[in-house]
Structure formats: C-alpha cells, structure tokens
Amino acid sequence: MLPKLLAPAGNLDKLIMAVEYGADEVYFAGKTMGMRAGGKNFTSKDLEFGIDYCHKHGRKSNITVNIAPHNDDLQGLEEYLKYLQTIGADALIVADPGVIEVVKQTIPDMRIHLSTQANTTNFHSANFWYKQGVSRIVLARELSFPEIEAIVKNSPKELEFETFVHGAMCISYSGRCLLSSFMTGRYSNKGDCAQACRWKYNLVEEKRPGEYYPIDEDEEGTFIMNSKDMCMVEHLQKFKDLGITALKIEGRNKSEYYTAIAVRSYRNALDELEKPESERNTKYWKEEVEKSSHRDFSYGFFFGNPYKDGQLYTSSSYIRTYDVVGIIRSYDKLTGTCVIEQRNKFSEGDTLECFGPKGTHFEVIAKNMQDKDGNKIESAPHAQMTVKMDMDHEVEPYFILRKKVEE
Template identity: 50%
Template structure:
C-alpha cells in the first residue's frame, strides 16, 4: 500500500523549513505575487531557490501556488515572474485559471500541473476533462464526501492523482470562490486578498433606524452566522488512506511556524502508525491532544461523512482556542554543560514550566532555570524581548529546531 503524502503549508521560508524538519512529504508555498494568500509572508525568488534546495536535499517535494484568477494586467507580470524561476527545480505548479496554465506551459513546457481547489473539482467527468488538459493532480473541492471521492477515484483515468484538504480553516463559500470580501472591503479573495468577512460578528439593522443593531439570536454577543469550525480528520486516517487520495493537505499558510510544526508532527505520527500495521491500527488520543496545543477553532469533519449542518458552525464566536504559548525555538544544540541557544518568541521567565518538543521526540517538561543573554552574558530572570537570543540550560538533549511552549494559565 502506497503511503499517502502529507502536504504542509509554507507561508514563508522559516515555515517551509519547519514543515520539512517536522515530517512533511511535500510543501506548498506562494511567491510574492499570483498566490491566493497575499497576507502570508510568502517567499521572494531567492528564498524560493533556498527553500527548494533545502527541501529537496531532505527528500521533500515542492509545489508553487500560482492559483489566482488572473486579470488582463496580470499576464505580462506573470510571464516575467516565471522567467525569474527558470532553473529552480519546482516539482509542480498549483493553478486554477486555464489562462495561467497556458502561461506556465509556455515558460515550463514539461511542468507538472496541479489543479487548485479554487477550480471546484466535484465530479469524475470534470476529472477526466482536466486530465485531458494535461493536469497531473486535482485538489478536490472541500464539499465532497468520502463516498464521492471514492467514486471519482474509481472512475478517473489511470495516472490522475487526487489531493484533499484534511485539516484547517473551512470557507463558508463554495471552495473559496467568494465575493464577500470584494463586496464589503474592496479586497478580492480570488486574487489573494481575502479579508475573511465570514469571521465577522453580524447583527440586524433596519434602514430607517441607522446605528441601531438588533441581535439575530437572543444573545447579547450577536451572531457569527457565517463562521465555520475548523476541519480535522486526524481521527480518520484509515478512511482517508482507503478513499483513493494520494495527498492529505493541511491548510495554514498564514499560520505560525509553531502551528505548522505542531500539526505536521501530529499527522506524521498518525499516518506512520497506520501504515506500519493497517490491520491493527488504533488511534492514539495523545496525537489529538498534541494537535490541540496549536491555536484552533472548534473542530468538524466537514463534508466527509455528511452534509454540513448547524453543528459544523460556531454561531457564538470566531475566536481561536489557545491553550499554549510558543515561547522559543532552539537555534543551537546543548553544549557539554547542557546550555542550548534559544531564540525567544514570547516572554518567558525563570521558574516557569515549559514543554520542549521536536520532530524525533514526543515532548518533555522542565522548569526554566539558568538563562543568560547570549550577547552580553548577563543572567536573566525573564526574556521579554522579541527574538532575543539566550543561553538556556536544558534538562535533556535538544536539537536545532526543537520548540518550547508554555501552558497558558486560566485567569
């Protein structure tokens, strides 16, 4: 049985390297233009070169998103941009606009093309059409059930691959084809500028009573009528593996490196455990608990098992659940005296309990003890400065890239 690919988001170069280090089989990322996540850090052309080299040296594939719906003024800049990428061994281009596909083919005749979920791929006849157009892989619409995915897989041409989102934010509109942001804020979601109005708090107004807001529900907090829960399929690896998809995709190019590490780490362990012994596979609750240590909304399985219903929405709040704070990342392994170089990411102080985790371990707990400013050598009681470099005593061996987190105490 061929193992499904774990495909991770890479919103910038640090996140790309983090995804690779924590076990992704492939990463997808955007450049500074022509990607549907303009709010992510994204990668410059030199960073794309560096990131692709880093990933490929570690056996990880690289997919570049060029999935906007282009306007006339986008075509010539797109051609110029693609020419800057010549010589970079990108494994595939993620596209949705047929015109953009033609431009890519003109610059990279042998390029592998993956169809973005923006193209609303929902049936096997459409799958056959895109296969005839030379597309290698289809990213399925989030609105499909497992039964529909299995049927598409069974009736698709040989060699056509299917990819599906398995974790992350859900869009209230059909496969991301949304005009709310453009209408309300002038920011076009289909050109990478979504303002996420589906997460706004809404109330009712009457045209002759401006400024008077009436709650839609009998609740003083108002109503988040368009606010979906987050997708989470980590409990259903066997069903995903048997559905016919070749790639399990994680959403989150705008999330933090800590989020990427946490989610990739959890799914990596669950997928590997399944393929080691599919017949006797048992889901381990610790994988889900680890997943929840990254900020998230309440979870849903989306459309995989049933049509979306009221329980798949959160009408009370669009806020994230956040139980842990990302406080540091190891930049240099511990020396003979047990001191590692740590880059601060949020304030931490001596005496606090932290958890340390990495791609090749679960996690261990320790109390923050001796801590020194790396540059001055001065002892510290706390590290309040963003990205301050510290010498910190570690109770167990750590490697570069390990992360430190602290549980947020309830008020």
C-alpha cells in the same frame, strides 16, 4: 502506500519548520499570483533558497499560481513561469484554465496541480482536467468520502488526488467568494480576502434604520457565516484506503509553531498507520493539534453535510491554550546547555513542554537562564532574544518550547 503530507509555508522560517517536522511536500508562493496576499510570501531569493532547501532534504516544492487573474495580472506571467522552472519548482498549483494554457505553452514539462479554487466535485470534471494536462487535482473541500471514492474510481489511474485535512474552512465553495470584494474592495480570488464571513452581524429592518436586532440571542450579535476549522487527524486511514496521493494542511498565514505542531501531528499519525491499530497514538496527536491556536474543530463535509455542526455562531475567536516561548537553535551535549531564540516571555522556574519532530513531548523546568553574554537572568521578556539554559534532555535544533497559558 502512505499519502504524502503537504504543508503550508508563508515565509522561509515556516518552510524550514515544515521540512524539519516531516512534510513530504511544501506549498508556497512568490510575490505574485498566489492566493495569500496577506502573507509575506517569498522574494526571488527566498524562492530559490526554499526550493533548494526542499530538494536537499528530499522534499518537493509546489508553487501556488492560483489566483483568478484579470488581464492586468497576466503581465509578465510567461517570464515568471520560466523563472520558476529554472530554479527547480517541482509543480505549480493553478486554478485558472487560461493560466494552465500559458503554463503548457511556456513550460510544457512542468507538473500542473489543479487548485481547490477550481472546485472539482465530480469525476467528469476530473477527467476533463486530466485531458488538459493536469497531473494532480486538489479536490473541493465540500466532498464526502463516498463522493471522493467515486471520483477516484472513475478517473485515470495516473491522475493524482489531493485533499485538505486540516485548517480553516470557508463559507463559500472552496474559497470562490465575492463577499470580501463587495464589502471592502479586497479581492478574495486574488488572495486578499478580508474574511468578512468572520465578522459580527445583526439584522436591520428596512424601515427602521439604526435599529439592530441580534439574529441569535447573544449580546455580541451572531457570526452567521463563521465556519469551524477542519481536523481529520483521527481519520487518516480512510484517505489511505481511498488511494489519495497527498493530504494538505491549510495555514500559510499561521505561525511557525502552528506549522510545526500540525505537521508533527499528521506526520506521526500517518506513520503510525503502518502499525497495528492498538499501537497507534491517535488520541495524543489530536490533543497535540488542539495545542495550537484554532477555532472549534469539525470533520468538514467528509461524513456528509455538517449543517450547524460546521458553523460556530457565537464567536470567531481562536482557542489558544499554549504559547510557544522559544525555538532551540543549538545544544551542547558536554555541558547540557541549549541556546534558545525567544518567542514569548518565560521565566526561571517555569514549567515548559518541549517537543521535536518525533515522539511525545516532555516537561522541563527553566533553570540557570543566561543572556547571550552569559549573564544570569530571571526571565526572557524581549522578542527573539538569545537565551542559554540548562536542559536535562538531549535536544536538537528546531525543537520547540511552549508554556501553558494561565487562565
């Protein structure tokens, strides 16, 4: 059986994109108790719509309730949990044992997924959490394949395991960090990380205040704690062989385009595991995820401690080779005209790439561009403006147009 693909959603647009591009499950948060305070997250109305949208498309909704709460954070928790059950949440992602206890007491039938914030790194811990009512464990990101294999083999067959396969890594143990709160007062374990590990650092000697020495020979200082991003799209067979239940993509604060390209690449690469190896397009899907904004990639800890290969000491900047220029909202087969919602400027005559959930991308030339009233235009410079354009290929809503960034 193929592992399930679990996608992030920081808002409704990203949730819809995750579902349309093939995620089996989507994880997202309400306005409280989630580990991504910087994201817009979901209002009550959005939670209800999002869960319903998942269910209408045969997908599961996993709601994050995984901060490390202080006493004040627990006010109204029982009411919130009852509300999530009422609107049909399929599972809750929880890290704190106290919150797990409240979930069991308040909504005992709810599935509990243990967050990676709980740092599960051995099978004794896995067995402990299973006895506490946890049905799935999101393993710590600091595990190798042999360690994961030992955990799975020495745990109850009913216990599910989930692993991150793509996205940002952390200098601390699966996000258990105090650096942000110490330096800025923003509490990473409550979802408000300032990402102080991504900043530039220099060395100061105690008796020479004001004299800054680069830790490495670089005119911009050094990024001593800057982790590379994880990308395991080339190695999905291993997770299937180990019996992992779900593969998780990181990135609730990333863009719609990131959600689409990551989910599309992993969905297709997963489905191709059922084909002979010679018929798989793994290299293409790796190239596709590289077309979304990312840091340098690594394999995390899956093949052992990455040491220097896991860190990038020269910059925390993202690599961006393509801009998404529009999302297709409709297509008229009779006229060959599509309606596009603009995301970045593009112009008449531009060579664009277009893709949908399945298959490889194809090139199109922007031609016969019109505004929403049918007036001829030479470019689309305004954010989210409606553009009509001829399209020689048949497309569907949520197909994406992108343009290579000029060097």
